[in-house]
Amino acid sequence: MENSQELTALLILPLLGSLLAWAVPKASQRLYALFISAIHFALAIFIASHASLGHGAGLEQNLPWLSDLGVQLQLRMDSVSVWFILLSAFISFVVLGLKGTWYRRNTQLFTSLSFFLIFALNTAFLSTNLIVFYLAYEAVFIPMILMVGIWGSNAKAASVFRFFLMSFFGSILMLVSIFYLSYLHFVKTGSFSTNLSDLVVLTTDPNISLSWCFLGFFLAFAIKVPMFPFHGWLKEVYVNAPTPATIWMSSILSKLGIFGFIRFISPLFMSSLIEFQGVLLALAAFSVIYAAFLAIQAKNPKALLAYSSISHLGFVMLGVFSLSEAGKASAIILSVSHGLTSAVLFYLLELVEERQEGISLDRYSGLAKSYPLLFTCLFIGVLASLSLPGTFNFVGEFLVLLHAYPVSALCTILSGLGVIFGSVYMLKFYQRLGFGTAEVEVVKDIAGFDLVVVVLILSMVVYFGFQPAIFMGGMN
Amino acid sequence: MFDSLSVLGPWIFLGLGILLTMLVSSIRIETKIPAKMVTLATLALVMISSAHLFSQDTKTVVNGLLEVSPLTSMVLFFMSGISFLFVVGSSGYLNKEKLHFSDYYNLVLLLVLGASVLVSAKDLFVMFLSLELMSLPAYALVGFRRNDSRSNEAALKYFILGGALGAVFLLGTSFIFGASGSTQLGQIFEWSKGYNGELLLFVVGHLLILFAFLFKVAAAPFHFWKPDVYEGAPVSVTGLMATVITSAAFVVLVRLFNLVDFHSSGFTQYLDSLKQLIRIVAVMSLIGGSTILILQKNLKRMLAYSSINHTGYLLLGLLGTLGHPEQIYSIWFYLAGYSVITCGLFLMLSQSETANDQGLELVDLTGIMKRNPFFAVVSSIFFFSMSGMPFTVGFFTKYTVFMSSISAGEVTLVILAAICTVVAAYGYLRPIALMVMRDPDPTAANFVGTRANQTVIVLLALLCLFLGVFPQALIQMTKGLELIP
Numbered sequence: 011m012e013n014s015q016e017l018t019a020l021l022i023l024p025l026l027g028s029l030l031a032w033a034v035p036k037a038s039q040r041l042y043a044l045f046i047s048a049i050h051f052a053l054a055i056f057i058a059s060h061a062s063l064g065h066g067a068g069l070e071q072n073l074p075w076l077s078d079l080g081v082q083l084q085l086r087m088d089s090v091s092v093w094f095i096l097l098s099a100f101i102s103f104v105v106l107g108l109k110g111t112w113y114r115r116n117t118q119l120f121t122s123l124s125f126f127l128i129f130a131l132n133t134a135f136l137s138t139n140l141i142v143f144y145l146a147y148e149a150v151f152i153p154m155i156l157m158v159g160i161w162g163s164n165a166k167a168a169s170v171f172r173f174f175l176m177s178f179f180g181s182i183l184m185l186v187s188i189f190y191l192s193y194l195h196f197v198k199t200g201s202f203s204t205n206l207s208d209l210v211v212l213t214t215d216p217n218i219s220l221s222w223c224f225l226g227f228f229l230a231f232a233i234k235v236p237m238f239p240f241h242g243w244l245k246e247v248y249v250n251a252p253t254p255a256t257i258w259m260s261s262i263l264s265k266l267g268i269f270g271f272i273r274f275i276s277p278l279f280m281s282s283l284i285e286f287q288g289v290l291l292a293l294a295a296f297s298v299i300y301a302a303f304l305a306i307q308a309k310n311p312k313a314l315l316a317y318s319s320i321s322h323l324g325f326v327m328l329g330v331f332s333l334s335e336a337g338k339a340s341a342i343i344l345s346v347s348h349g350l351t352s353a354v355l356f357y358l359l360e361l362v363e364e365r366q367e368g369i370s371l372d373r374y375s376g377l378a379k380s381y382p383l384l385f386t387c388l389f390i391g392v393l394a395s396l397s398l399p400g401t402f403n404f405v406g407e408f409l410v411l412l413h414a415y416p417v418s419a420l421c422t423i424l425s426g427l428g429v430i431f432g433s434v435y436m437l438k439f440y441q442r443l444g445f446g447t448a449e450v451e452v453v454k455d456i457a458g459f460d461l462v463v464v465v466l467i468l469s470m471v472v473y474f475g476f477q478p479a480i481f482m483g484g485m486n
Numbered sequence: 487m488f489d490s491l492s493v494l495g496p497w498i499f500l501g502l503g504i505l506l507t508m509l510v511s512s513i514r515i516e517t518k519i520p521a522k523m524v525t526l527a528t529l530a531l532v533m534i535s536s537a538h539l540f541s542q543d544t545k546t547v548v549n550g551l552l553e554v555s556p557l558t559s560m561v562l563f564f565m566s567g568i569s570f571l572f573v574v575g576s577s578g579y580l581n582k583e584k585l586h587f588s589d590y591y592n593l594v595l596l597l598v599l600g601a602s603v604l605v606s607a608k609d610l611f612v613m614f615l616s617l618e619l620m621s622l623p624a625y626a627l628v629g630f631r632r633n634d635s636r637s638n639e640a641a642l643k644y645f646i647l648g649g650a651l652g653a654v655f656l657l658g659t660s661f662i663f664g665a666s667g668s669t670q671l672g673q674i675f676e677w678s679k680g681y682n683g684e685l686l687l688f689v690v691g692h693l694l695i696l697f698a699f700l701f702k703v704a705a706a707p708f709h710f711w712k713p714d715v716y717e718g719a720p721v722s723v724t725g726l727m728a729t730v731i732t733s734a735a736f737v738v739l740v741r742l743f744n745l746v747d748f749h750s751s752g753f754t755q756y757l758d759s760l761k762q763l764i765r766i767v768a769v770m771s772l773i774g775g776s777t778i779l780i781l782q783k784n785l786k787r788m789l790a791y792s793s794i795n796h797t798g799y800l801l802l803g804l805l806g807t808l809g810h811p812e813q814i815y816s817i818w819f820y821l822a823g824y825s826v827i828t829c830g831l832f833l834m835l836s837q838s839e840t841a842n843d844q845g846l847e848l849v850d851l852t853g854i855m856k857r858n859p860f861f862a863v864v865s866s867i868f869f870f871s872m873s874g875m876p877f878t879v880g881f882f883t884k885y886t887v888f889m890s891s892i893s894a895g896e897v898t899l900v901i902l903a904a905i906c907t908v909v910a911a912y913g914y915l916r917p918i919a920l921m922v923m924r925d926p927d928p929t930a931a932n933f934v935g936t937r938a939n940q941t942v943i944v945l946l947a948l949l950c951l952f953l954g955v956f957p958q959a960l961i962q963m964t965k966g967l968e969l970i971p
Contacts, residue, residue: 075958078962079882079886149876149877167924170915174912174915179905182905182907183901186892186901186904189888190897
């Protein structure tokens with residue numbers, strides 16, 4: 011581990027961006043947001059390239075904060091967090107380019123909240139102190155709730171409440187578990203600590219049972235991902251949220267849960283994970299199938315994508331619960347690929363809905379003829395989402411299934427069926443939107459910034475589909 | 487002689503201020519500006535003189551009846567600071583409600599004097615006297631809106647209950663005197679050290695005085711007076727009650743809990759049953775406060791139930807300190823943080839433009855974000871802080887309390903408290919959702935504050951956020967405050 015001062019830059023830059031947004035005139039907010047997020051992405055790449063120099067060792071930084079309470083600002087960028095940081099920086103750049111009501115109404119608030127969200131996400135992905143992680147994990151809610159509340163549609167209040175309460179319920183139990191761990195550390199060593207590196211000591215003690223703490227952590231992350239049966243909040247929020255918030259939630263926030271499983275649960279509660287592995291694998295496999303069925307029946311295209319997200323995340327969880335290092339590494343790969351594909355699909359759906367209001371999957375909208383370029387992009391996105399060989403998702407799902415098979419053949423085969431259902435609903439999605447002979451008032455096809463971004467993501471998805479080697483570092 | 491004068495400094499200033507405001511109001515009751523100035527100067531002097539005493543050693547003065555310690559000076563500093571902010575921030579409200587008379591300030595100073603003597607009291611009789619000294623101006627302030635029947639009802643209710651509690655407290659004192667032969671806290675503590683005999687008389691007396699103060703801090707099931715009084719009293723008075731009176735009463739409650747030496751063998755069994763009692767009261771306050779909180783339609787009633795819920799957390803912290811005196815800072819920290827939030831929130835409510843606080847229903851907040859973004863943003867900070875969201879002081883207050891009670895082994899109770907936090911969070915999210923997510927209702931009340939009021943509120947909101955990121959300094963300060971038996 012190399013001690014480095016750079017990691018704080020990843021926290022300071024978005025925080026500054028959030029504050030300075032209020033000084034920028036409304037008309038140039040989008041430019042400002044794009045500019046800062048581009049710098050942020052470049053900074054993330056720069057630091058990440060440093061981090062991998064030490065051959066998987068990564069960077070570390072310790073800052074004193076709240077030492078009275080046993081809390082330290084301990085940041086670490088290693089082969090796990092680096093992918094999540096990069097993904098989040100890239101997706102944030104993409105999201106901030108998307109035009110919509112949020113750049114017309116309360117614009118400064120939107121930009122400010124966005125950068126605060128990026129700050130919280132970076133803190134969560136970097137911190138190895140449980141309390142700091144918890145703080146960041148909770149702080150993510152604030153901009154999310156406000157975004158859904160201010161720029162969302164229809165029944166937003168009810169969906170926000172459900173989202174907030176379910177997530178808060180999970181995370182407050184996690185907080186209690188953290189306190190308990192800290193207390194156990196106090197009993198064992200005489201000092202309170204919430205650093206992951208200190209708490210790992212507890213797991214070696216056979217006299218300490220941590221199953222209840224495991225449950226607290228598990229609930230928090232399972233709700234966040236979400237996994238069946240904790241997915242109740244997801245559909246309404248995804249549908250009602252403004253598209254930037256939806257993209258953030260499906261691409262990044264869900265990964266926060268997965269990251270939590272890999273970063274915190276597996277080192278701290280390995281014995282509990284082994285104990286409950288069967289149940290967890292079954293839940294993951296069931297998530298895949300169940301969400302796929304929900305997606306097939308969905309009427310609202312956004313709801314369909316939301317359910318497809320749960321289904322794909324079920325695969326990721328399958329990889330995590332295989333509990334092997336290779337399984338976790340493939341879960342990370344699938345996380346990244348899902349982050350990219352779901353972002354591009356929601357992005358394109360927003361472009362489609364901008365052009366044609368009130369789309370329902372009950373009927374054929376026949377938009378492909380009018381917007382050939384947009385629907386070509388959407389088609390590639392759909393193919394990537396149903397894991398066509400040659401796309402990034404395929405690599406991820408294949409690896410996950412490969413590593414899960416030796417652990418539980420049954421769950422793997424069941425999840426494998428999910429791939430087939432995946433093609434059913436994704437093709438239905440494309441067919442209902444694109445095909446048919448409805449009369450459409452043609453506006454403008456996809457162009458400009460949107461086209462560049464979409465093509466960029468799609469080419470990444472295809473490129474990594476053929477060249478996944480860069481992500482395989484953790485597999486060896 | 488001069489040494490003890492400097493120790494008594496804050497009280498002397500308060501007494502002079504009270505006399506001066508009385509003088510001013512006897513000349514003409516409408517002369518409010520000089521009275522206000524005198525009050526502000528008095529409170530500022532009290533703050534300065536009590537800040538001088540922070541670093542001094544603990545002393546007992548007036549024949550051992552009063553204690554001057556870092557704890558009492560800090561609490562006094564804090565109470566006078568909060569009252570200062572209330573006086574600065576609420577004159578616009580008083581003008582609007584046509585309550586702006588010089589007596590108001592006289593009563594506020596009396597209340598602060600009573601509260602500060604109460605915190606310092608080392609003798610049960612002094613405690614009783616100062617309790618009355620604090621409560622009498624409070625009754626008058628609650629009923630200050632003379633022509634409003636709800637205000638009168640609240641004052642009467644508060645007065646009758648308060649009188650009865652005073653009697654209960656005195657009865658308890660006499661029992662304790664009978665058992666231990668003294669009313670001085672120090673001597674009772676000494677008595678308990680070697681005592682190994684019959685406890686019934688003492689236990690009855692102890693429980694009676696505890697009940698009196700559990701009523702005062704409105705722990706469930708002794709809470710029923712609070713929503714009515716909160717609703718009836720003028721907003722600025724409700725705010726004072728929620729901060730100054732609650733803090734003083736809780737400090738005394740902590741003192742009374744530690745009345746005897748629980749390390750002495752004769753009291754171990756009693757300690758267990760006492761813990762059980764607090765557990766029950768804490769659970770009832772937590773569950774009752776949070777569930778009834780989310781059903782409220784009136785903002786002041788909602789804040790009353792919120793304060794009952796917060797009492798539950800405080801009792802949880804108290805449970806953590808029994809036998810672990812080093813954890814006691816969590817209570818002081820909680821009181822300080824809670825007072826900052828509550829002060830800000832009540833000053834926000836005092837901006838309502840309707841008369842007699844009619845417009846303080848939750849629905850009146852609908853769509854405020856579009857009409858008055860300042861109000862929406864700042865009160866969201868306070869509501870978030872109430873619910874314990876990170877980056878506000880409310881998070882760390884809960885943090886320290888949970889931490890201290892987990893250290894005392896109260897894991898189940900903390901889990902329950904955590905669930906209650908989620909329930910209460912729903913209640914605090916409701917006003918935020920109404921403010922931010924709905925379109926404004928043109929007939930709803932508007933909220934407009936004076937310049938002074940807004941300045942104070944912004945200061946408090948910033949303090950709330952600052953302590954949410956850097957609580958270190960305040961925690962360090964509160965860690966130095968020991969409770970000396």
